[in-house]
Amino acid sequence: MNLNRHPHPEEPHVAQTPLRTETVPDTTTASSRIDSATKESLEDYTLRFAPRSYRRWGPAVVATSALGGIAYLADFAIGANIGISYGTTNAVLGILVAALIIFVTGFPLAYYAARYNIDLDLITRGSGFGYYGSVVTNVVFASFTFIFFATEGAIMAQGLQVGLGIPLWIGYAVSTFMVIPLVVYGMRILSKLQVWTTPLWLVLMVIPLVYLVARDPDAVGDFLAFRGEAGGSGVDSAFVMLAAGVCLSLMAQIAEQIDYLRFMPPRTAGNRRAWWTAVVMAGPGWVVFGAIKQVIGLFIAVYLISRAVPGASPQANEPVHQFLGVYEQMMPGWLAMALAVVLVVISQIKINVTNAYSGSLAWTNSFTRVTRTYPGRLVFVLVNLGFALALMEANMFDFLNSILSFYANCAIAWVVTVASDIVINKYLLRISPKVPEFRRGMLHAVNPVGFCSMLASALVSIAIYFGAFGAAVQPYSPLFAVGIAAVMPPVLAIATRGRFYLRRTDDGIDLPMFDAEGNPSDARLRCCVTGLEFERPDMIASAVPGPDGRTQYISSLALAQDKSGVHVLPPQRR
Template sequence: MTEEQRTTQILERSTAAGSAVVDGSGKTTTAAGSTGAGSAGRDALSAAKESLEDYTLRFAPRSYRKWSAGVVATSALGGIAYLADFSIGANIGISYGTGNAILGILVAAVVIFATGFPLAYYAARYNIDLDLITRGSGFGYYGSVVTNVIFATFTFIFFALEGSIMAQGLELGLGIPQWIGYAASTVIIIPLVIYGMNTLAKLQVWTTPLWLLLMVVPVGYLVVSHPESIDSFFAYTGKSGESGTNLASVMLAAGVCLSLMAQIAEQIDYLRFMPPRTAANRGAWWRAVILAGPGWVVFGAIKQIVGMFIAVYLIATLDPAASVHANEPVHQFLGVYREMMPAWLAMALAVVLVVISQIKINVTNAYSGSLAWTNSFTRITKTYPGRMVFVVLNLVVALVLMEANMFEFLNTILGFYANCAIAWVVTVAADIAVNKYLLKISPKVPEFRRGMLYAVNPVGFVSMLASAGVSIAVFFGAFGSGVQPYSPIFAVGLALLLPPMLAVLTRGKYYLRRTDDGIDLAMFDSEGNPSQAKLLCHVTGIEFERPDMLRSAQDGPDGEPQYISSLALSTDKTGELVLPAEK
């Protein structure tokens, strides 16, 4: 039997299992008159409806992925328009001096690029977000819940940071009290993030040219009109006053920058919508994945150095009272704009830049955070409350952080958080690069569906907890002040070494609960892309693409096989539809 004949037979068999319809009560009923899986069906239908925009809990189907590689890459890079990099660069430059800060930025950039590459490739190739990648890369179906919490924490920390920067701009430019600015920066995001990827892509593409113009022109002007500022920049020693470089200071600076490691998860929330890779678009596909995936850190590092450069210039040219704001982006750009144009126009453009930047990044923070919370909540409770519930939750937490003036404790917050982010991302990257490709213990194709995975896989789960726990203890001085600055090294080292060690010790036993999903239909097409063949889910009555589907443990009324989507399985409270483990 040919592959085409087999596909036709399975699709016919899927339809014969009963063309499900949804009645007025919300229950799913097949043509044979049997009732579907009650609450699982209702929750899955709710999630499926919202998935028309964000595909919160599952694989992003080919039928929705209509953007070109270039549009996806532009949208993803629009999400790094945040001004926090300017604050981070200024803070570490002021604290540790230019030389130490630049080396710290470069160390962090190399680590972030190297670990981000395998994650970005898997997201674009298999069209799944980082949570789904994490499940099959050493964590298990429930084990990755903790990493979702880490990522959600990242989104509200950086939402609060960007919101604080916008509030500073509104206070400076319009005289609006900061506490009102915090609320305004939060509320303005809600209507923009409701409609998911389709709206976000348009927003990022349309606003990027103006954002680039407002950011690049003043920096170029400063370099050309004040060439002496370059010498002052490289001679700046920071608060320490020490000349030369110091390894401890370099690592402290790197630790702050490494807090941005979780940004790859936000890039992936766009990259999962990449079109299939074909012979015709191979070059463009790879450029988009590298540029918008790990390549984000190149732009981030440049922004950090520019932020440091402007801060040093302001400190050197302004009086001490004015230079205390040198780490605030609105003051940084306002200071340069004032040398280029009238004061009123300089103020207007500085405020516009801050507002555009805040909107561009915080729609992504709110969107990605809502996906992370929704995914975790649904897996634990088997209930889907709707993504917008978690949009509001994420924004409320961010608002509380803003009102608590987190901007004053930026280095400490980011330095601590970096250890958690490193432990997660490096563990997943190590499982992909080492366990999947070198040792070939971990299954190369990422698995994310309930029933196919064990609840918890100790390979990734234990590795992450151990590396995070040890590095956080180092960060807080548990092993002495001499090693305290090197907590990122402990996080990276343990997250690299432990996954292959545990994979060998456990012989890969806990990666897959099942190797057969019960469907005799190829998962991938002839070019290695996820198949676009569709099967009917007997619970929701909706057709889903092959990578999303499994055979249901519940046969049809005449004993015929039925199929169920990963979406419906995630809300099945009874577990009756989950296939048994293989013996």
Template sequence: MTDVDRAGQRTDVTGPPPDVPPTVPPSLEEPHSLDASKETLEDYTLRFAPRSYRRWGTGVVATSALGGIAYLADFAIGANIGIAHGTTNALWGIAIAAVIIFVTGFPLAYYAARYNIDLDLITRGSGFGYYGSVLTNVIFATFTFIFFALEGSIMAQGLELGLGIPLWLGYAISTLMVIPLVIYGMKALAKLQVWTTPLWLVLFVIPMVYLLVSHPDSVETFFAYQGADGDGAPSFASMMLAAGVCLSLMAQIAEQIDYLRFMPPRTDANRRSWWRAVILAGPGWVIFGAVKQIVGLFVAVYIIARLTPDASATANEPVHQFLTVYEQFLPDWAAMTLAVILVVISQIKINVTNAYSGSLAWTNSFTRVTKHYPGRLVFVLFNLAVALLLMELNMFSVLNTILGFYANCAMAWVVTVAADIVINKGLLKISPTVPEFRRGMLYAFNPVGFVSVILSAGLSIAVFFGLFGSGIQPFSPIVAIVLALVLTPLIAVVTKGRYYLRRTDDGIDLPMFDADGNPSGEHLTCHVCRVDYERPDMVRCQTHDAYVCSLDLSTDKVGDHVLPAQH
């Protein structure tokens, strides 16, 4: 017989029960207890985040989440779509994408903060089923290593420019340096993001203020710019092509949720700050992202219009953008130093989040499929290895194509989940209102979300590659969004919602929520690992008169703890 300890590693328990530390939740006064350190390492990878671990205030959680969007990819994206389609089309594309991302991200962020679960756990009970959401986990994990590679490439460009380090070595440095930071989970990430954000803001704002004050005519030049080929007249097709690239960032909401799941319970006392944090750090991230895209395009146009052709050749590279502006009012050595510092800080802030969130996604998928939990660190290393390979293959040179293709998958997934929450749960009342994630409570696959994502992503990708003609090709983002919005409620109505819940009763008499509607903080002991967990993470065991936690259910290879289906 095997058992599972608190961190998820399986140990032999054929003899006497192993010694375990007291099963009281780690307190703020004892943050370094054995239990607390294990949970810090694993960070509730596969399960509900209990209130005993959520010690951060709303402001700290929001700052940590927003600190992760200090990436420089937005500057490159804005510059690339502007150079390709002109300022007017790029601005409309950025605006269209921002509205779509905000609207679809809001219900997801709310569910994560309210029920303290990540987007994979939300997805399971929002139309995909226990195993069906593995598909969306792969989509999200792909996002994390694509954007890790993109940010790592930008940092390598900065190291090459400032320190003469070859690109191949810069790629390796940008990858390896995040490992010591990311393995310690939310506790380390929160401190990193809070401490580095003020410096990042100063380094970002100063050059922008200089350009606007010293070169006010650059604003007029910016709005008049019509792209590299001079044919950037307003065109809805061009706007949608630009929006499609920006919409590749839609999956960023999943990374924001990896922080938002640690929000404290919402009460009358913190209601305003709670909502403010959820909105700003959830869907609100796209407002800051859109600003950075516009700034990236603005600086690129300034460089193209005013400086030498050699400078224009690298106008879409963020490190050259900031270096060029710094050089306008600082000595060369100071400009280079500040540009490299900005690039390094930005890369660390986002890539610890990319590595962290990617490790959660891969671990979730692997554990469900194999029923074995190897620990999150294994997949930190796996995700970084894939990202490093992409960097060495120079993915930066085909950025628009990669992001445009990926956007179709991301939109199909996020819009499907958002549609299930808003339409199926909220309006039609077909989908259960409370998101369920525990094995045995859900069917293995739910066609509502699973089929919707496959069809909407598949058809929009076909449109993206021109299989339905060049006339409709720019509108692949619209195809993905419309199909996901239509198919999700349609399939739910056709199937009458019968594939959402395998059971409605988890066998526990205690209420799931407290008087304020927050997940209960009552503790129950898991009879398998002999550790206390909070009520939402527990289910009654099928073969014992006891309770079992969600992680032990996930790793139960013979299924003797799993409750039978209700008829």
């Protein structure tokens, strides 16, 4: 069956025959057992499409869970750091520039995740990178998760030190290991945790700002006039871009939002408005909340510095001291300390369960694809936490700006490349297939369109960041990363005529991929390897026929672990 004959999700299809469940005899022996990968993937869908049978949450619950993941306090530190360095005007403009870029590039990715129910790695495979080519982007994303886990863990350790006198090195360990029990259980526990803790977190975060503005209106004027260590007056484009570069390191956050958005329910006529609201708010809309937090962090830091709050100014860029300094002016010292510690602990748990969860998915996905062995997601939870703990013990908070500025170039190169392929190559040029393909055998190993675009963008922008092209252009490395990643995918797609997107257009299954409303079909097929039934988008025909000569089907999960490759369909002549 040719996938091109399938209706595109945007074009409703009326099935000529009812969708059915195929039962294929299980003729395998050892391979028919349900291994640990299958059991675990039934909970968190580490390597695969998220089936409709699991997606029981409404749009509002998914959106709340996704937004709960941006409760991190790193935004307050980022805003304070760039403001102290470059002044309020340049910092705020840098925040706005970064927010605009992140929103525009994040929208198509969020839409694809919610519409097709796949994570960003699976989207990346079919958006110019190929089956193995997207492994490099998984490494970029996994690095994001442990860098920001370390940032939040360091903030929590600072809170434990200030509030309870716990040494930093012990605080680092506590903040690392306390998330393990929560992460093990996947999306079900994470969604409950985020929904339950969000109201308290919002109250603790908003109260300080409201209090400061109401009690001391002149603080707003001081904030706007703050020049920072650079001491310049007016707008300096170099400082604006240096500030934006730090903020753009958060671009990969869209991948964590997508780890929730892939569980969105099908879009229907009845829930269309709620569905779109959830996708926009919890997808690219996360950056609106992030930008607000960065400005608040800068505002509080300037307040502490300008008002010379005792003991707070030297640590005005540390969130625990920011909130403690404000709380102490509102209430008794013991209560201020308690609330500051509670805020830090809640924030750290909310974001770091997401960091640990998403990082483990990224490492597991890459490892399994390359080795075709599944060691279990828990192994990579521990690996990711080990990297984060090492960064914390190295006191990475002292050189946070440098780490984030460097990492931003890699994150921009990846996300903008995928967004460019979706918007330009899929919708405008129509060279890249609109339906994102992720299954082994359907894709080429590496697609130069996305893979080469990302490498070129990252390498050139990193070289610029380190001054290879002179000090004058050094602050603008993020803009070069955006420009190269946006332009190269369509250029390479045209040059290669799209030959490297699909290895096959026929997946061998004579069932529609989408239902009458354009959502991924919930028709089920039995996997000839595991003996389990999986939904249609997760399945592909096996190259091995059944004993009676009939076509057998295999899930993308089982196919990813097929070391012999006997089930992989051969290339299709075109």
